[in-house]
Amino acid sequence: MTERPWWIAAGLAGWGAIVLWKAAELPQFDRYAGIGPGMFPSIVGGVLIVLGLMLAWQIHRGVRFEEQEAEDVAEGHAVSYRALGLAAAACALPMLTMKPLGFVVTCVGCFVLVAAAFKSRSHVLNAAIGLVFSLICWWLFRKLGVQLGGLLPIAEM
Incomplete structure (x- = not known):
């Protein structure tokens, strides 16, 4: 009997439960x-x-x-667990840092982690690009009336 990958189904359902749990902290309906x-x-x-x-x-x-055959996939190519870990960390970061650090700092961290997962080594440049994008998004969300908190909640303490 071959081993069945139950961990994939459990991981997917578990990730959904985490998202649902964190979403329950937000208002579902607005007046x-x-x-x-x-x-x-x-x-x-x-x-x-x-x-x-x-x-x-x-x-x-x-x-x-x-595995399915793909057009440009090298047969001997191994999984980069470092890249996978960095991308997973970027996904988990908002759950840990959104409230204490705020939207902008959290988005910069996510941007830097994802860029590093794609083998970018220009961390300072990535942080600057992430900062510009997150400030623009924060400003646009504020203009739309979405409450994301202050610009830097950590500075308001």
Whole structure:
């Protein structure tokens, strides 16, 4: 009997549960727009859980997951666990730093981590680019009426 990758289904459903848990801290409905800031993350978390359950069902049924041929994939190419870890850290960073550090600093950190996962070594340049993009996004969200907190919550303490 071949080993079945249950951990993939559990990881996907678990990630959905984490997203759903964190989205529950946000208002789901708003008086003005009707849809609150927690609605879309809640939908994404729910979809991830459903996809994890569907994947578990496929694994239970014995569906085999094999590599598919790709046009430009080298046969001997190994997985870069460093890049995978950096990308995962970029995904997890907002859960840990959004409240204490704020939107801008969190987005800069995510941008630098993702750029490093793609083998960029210009961390200062990446931080500067991330800062510009996150400031623009923060400003545009504020103009739209989305409350993301102060520019630097850590400075307001």
